[in-house]
Amino acid sequence: MKIVIIIPTLNGIGHLKENKQIYYSNLIFIDSQSNDGTQRLIKDYTHKIIEKSEFNHGGTRNLGARMATEDGADILVFMTQDAIPTDETWLEKLVAPIRSGEAAATFARQLPRRGASLLEQFSRHFNYPGVSRVRSEADIPQLGVKAFFFSNVCSAVRADVFWELGGFPEDVIMNEDMTLAAKLLRAGYKVKYVAEAEVVHSHDYSLKQQFRRNFDVGAFFAEAGPELRGASVTGEGLRFVREQIAYVRRHGHADLIPLVITEAAAKFSAFQLGKRHHLLPLGIKKKLSMHSYHWDQKEQGTL
Structure with missing residues (x-):
């Protein structure tokens, strides 16, 4: 199964240089007019430059997904530019449940950055525990909104199912990933949180x-x-x-x-x-x- 990683970028040169684990893969970058050297770094990979004003959480990722699908992708992997895998096995672990048929979509565990505040460390611990879990529509009554929790910081989706459900919504301000997860569960598909696939990603917001x-x-x-x-x-x-x-x-x-x-x-x-x-x-x-x-x-x- 062909895997393509889609990464929207905007002035992400620092994180992209730090990320050594993605460049052995099929990559598509969608850049929003970076001016920090990002465009020089991505020029040797499949990429598209869009106007900064055109960026849309769902729409920009759909653009990358269309390019990946046209290139024969069977599995679409969505990442943010600041997600740093902890080792070289992250991708294999992330897509394994899709390959085996256990789930139609997966998302990775997020660990706090070194130096993250105690409150941000808790946030990662609360939302991304160390135990994997498969969710189905039957879990919605028990889990409520948590059943739909899903993160495009590092996620993977079967390409055919992604397009069957219409891709990401393009009219939402954020949480396009949560909406897709909800569509997957409502359509009878399963989503798996893969704790073994780890990326470092956190924000200490004011x-x-x-x-x-x-x-x-x-x-x-x-x-x-x-x-x-x-x-x-x-x-x-x-x-x-x-x-x-x-x-x-x-x-x-x-x-x-x-x-x-x-x-x-x-x-x-x-x-x-x-x-x-x-x-x-x-x-x-x-x-x-x-x-x-x-x-x-x-x-x-x-x-």
């Missing part, structure tokens, strides 16, 4: 960045399609906060509890505001959003 990101999460859920019915996030958010408080205590940093609570309040208020984004004028939405270009694209009718 409080402002956390707010803006969760505003976009709220906006996404406000417009999510029927595939995500039953995907309540409230219970999962409360569990995250409870376990994060316990985590910092275990690590001798009860002094971080006020920050945990402050972050939780910022995320919750931003999420609720994002869910009601239709009440806000365009200019305010752009200021509150991490992905402000989405609102321009929506206003211009390009979504």
Whole structure:
């Protein structure tokens, strides 16, 4: 089965030079007008340059997927430019469940970067445990929104199934990967979290960045399609906060509890505001959003 890795890029030269484990593979880069040397690095590989204003989380990846499929890909692997595999076996482990027929899509474990804050270390630990799991539609009542958890930081999908389901949605502000996972489960396919396939990837967002990101999460859920019915996030958010408080205590940093609570309040208020984004004028939405270009694209009718 032919595997093609698709990586959107924007001024990612530092991470791409660090990533030694991807260059032995079939690669497609979709670059959004980088000016830091990224385009020189990718010129020897299949690539396409798009206007920065054209970038779209779902649409840009669909463009790469079309190029990969035209090149005969059987398995589409999606990565971000800052995901660094921990060893040379990551790809084999990631696609093994697809090759065996165990699942139609998989995603990898994410480990925190060296020097990541304790709160970010917990986030990786909470969302990416050390035990693999296969999910099916039958798991939705028990897991709720967690059943749809899926990450394009490092994921793989059978190409024929990907296109059968219409690829990634191109009209969402983010979480195109979650929407695809929901479509897969609703269509009777299985998704596997592969803890043995590991990449280093984490972000220490500021409080402002956390707010803006969760505003976009709220906006996404406000417009999510029927595939995500039953995907309540409230219970999962409360569990995250409870376990994060316990985590910092275990690590001798009860002094971080006020920050945990402050972050939780910022995320919750931003999420609720994002869910009601239709009440806000365009200019305010752009200021509150991490992905402000989405609102321009929506206003211009390009979504």
